[in-house]
Amino acid sequence: MTRIVIIGAGAAGMSAASRAKRLKPSNEVIVLERSRWVSFALCGIPYYVDGKVKELDDLLFYPPEEFTKRGIDLRLGKEVVELDPDTKTIRYRDIKSGAEEKLTWDKLVIATGARSKAPQIWPEIRDASNVFYITHLDTAKMIRDYALAIGPGKRAVVVGAGYVGLEIASALAALGLKVTVVEALEQVAPRVVDPELAKVLEDNMKSKGVEVITGAPVERFEIVNGKANAIVTSKGRIEGDMFVIGVGIEPANDLAKQLKLQLGKSGAILVEEHTLTSNPDVYAAGDVAEHRDLVTGQMVWRPFAQVANKMGHVTGTNLGGQESVFLGSVGTSAFKVFDIVVARTGLSKSEAEKSGFRPLEVSIEAGVRAHYIPGNSKMTLKVVADERSGRLLGAQAVGFDDSVFWRINTVAALLTTKGTVWDLFTADYGYQPLLAPVWDPLVIAARLLMRTFGEKPR
């Protein structure tokens, strides 16, 4: 019998646990989790805040009982105090009672995820009851309850215009609050799309009544009587009744440091394709680990849920006795706020340049359905390809239709198989007037690229 100890019961941890137990029932699988939640979906938080989802429990992939039924020894409310790599011993304590216990492992999985840097960046918020940053599922309830308590018409200030910030902003607006989004960089969605696409998004947010202030790093919070009443930014003071911080996460790598695991440049744990760390008995998966970017070949840190699930799955498969690899991702991300969809995959032109490619970019506006179908709208699409090889490098898009997301997904699939601009042209997309135009935006972009790359595949 092999004892596998998994630290962290999020997507990666529970995927690993389920798989390790199912493939090899003789495995003893113990999961230690600090919170009371398992297999939780932090991505679902905005939909609890806005009321689409009624119960926090609904955000769980499975309830704890399900894992117990699978023969997994789930220990909730347990915080790891110390890991000793030499004796392979864990010391952990019960969050409530403080009682400590010890446990040895044969194989260890670090799946501790990411954590907010907010309380380090702005220590003053530790004492403020109306400043929120996402730690666990409970944050969703805290934000919603507070927003409902202060009621419509009050102002919520959201720090950070990445997808977390924007989705929370949209949820708070749905509750009737006035919302201000404050972003340190010069555009919204700075790590997702280029400035001209971000502009479409920003205009849409503004048209929905959301105030958007960019290029305004938050210097500090003004706290009075245990509550923040304003933030001070480089562009001045912004008052609010509640504050949500949607930026500044980092890999939760303390335990990795205790184990002296090799870390990547990002501070996340370096793993090879089986998700094994520099310690041959320790795996790492999910937001605490790096993985390979399949376009550049470089190791990257992308705390995305799908990656976490797949990495956990791969970890668990290996622990279950079947060789499995996680090859990497191409950095696909997407979000929907109000009626606008924003998505990207692969590299932007400037990222491609930095990675040593010779990128060529096309940008188009094109209809998402047949031109004669009512409800047709235009999407903005950029596609980047390498001039030397014709290989696709990335795409980003924004528009008022879910198909924006799906078209980027299709490019993501082509990036995974190292597809070219000619593949983008040739790929036999379905055509149905209600769903897509006969000249799909992807094909139009391919045609434009082929003007430079040549009509015929090299």
Add this chain to the structure above:
Amino acid sequence: MTRIVIIGAGAAGMSAASRAKRLKPSNEVIVLERSRWVSFALCGIPYYVDGKVKELDDLLFYPPEEFTKRGIDLRLGKEVVELDPDTKTIRYRDIKSGAEEKLTWDKLVIATGARSKAPQIWPEIRDASNVFYITHLDTAKMIRDYALAIGPGKRAVVVGAGYVGLEIASALAALGLKVTVVEALEQVAPRVVDPELAKVLEDNMKSKGVEVITGAPVERFEIVNGKANAIVTSKGRIEGDMFVIGVGIEPANDLAKQLKLQLGKSGAILVEEHTLTSNPDVYAAGDVAEHRDLVTGQMVWRPFAQVANKMGHVTGTNLGGQESVFLGSVGTSAFKVFDIVVARTGLSKSEAEKSGFRPLEVSIEAGVRAHYIPGNSKMTLKVVADERSGRLLGAQAVGFDDSVFWRINTVAALLTTKGTVWDLFTADYGYQPLLAPVWDPLVIAARLLMRTFGEKPR
């Protein structure tokens, strides 16, 4: 100056014309078209019938004036009488006046599309004013006008449960008619999806009040006083007030025969990848031509609009002096009737067997969005891959969400680049709870396939 004569002003013909003129303005480009329509979209017909599209003109990609402005000599209402390959001469007549003219070509493009076999199969319908089959855009108006004239409550009988028949059936139902769909084969959508997926579609049609009769080939129409009042099938007599035939098209290859062009097994013109026929001065594009299936490598006849547009584009590019190729398609097709979406790409398991592959198939039911998002629904997805190589061979799906279509598109892209089951797992699909679940149905299918194919890429 090169004189290019193009016969047929549909998608393929007009794509070729536009491209040949734009890339090389010295080209003289003459298009002969029998009808009064150019760059028409027959796929849009159901949406004129049901009233979503108000004017037939709206179904044109561009109006005739646009092509004239581009310097194309557009001659509408002209029917080709004879082609002489030796003198490279066309004789054609004006449909209205009957006056004949002659024209010589340097390069000829056959883009005559497909035509209905209905009047050959059932000669009696030639005299019936209430039996319709799709020839040109005008058919849309004829069907709609007749349906409105007889009014709600009357019965329309649609012959053929392929996508044309089903979309027309849905349009007629939207006008308030009682609708019966009669199909010769044992299932609806017989060339699109396997029986068990067709069953979901059939049940949905029935739940909307459409009567569906399968396994009932139409032997003849009963005509009384210039009107059909019933069809006689192997399963009995079916009465109706109007009849629409949605099956039985064939390549319009008469002119190709006059030119003694080599034809494929389907009867459509055999072309190589530049769309050149067996005559070095004659190209063929669109529904009149075959093209290569990129999964099997075989030549196939697929009268699909996107293929036609791309083939015309390639033809025109070559005529414009730049080498261009149409590599082929993977047979993606899709339709949406009522609230159900049906899509397929590549090969079914039985098609794959016939093509010499050793196919393995998985079939799943999986949610289209995050499980906690209201409006989530399940789709049925089948994926087929080759046991020898792990290469993806095809996929088909049915469900009540447009994402069914987009997921099949993603597989289509992977088929184009000869992707494997491991690529299907690795492909970095975007995840956003409102749009897709963290374990996308495509990844779930990949995981199932990997149980047999092996967890690790070969």
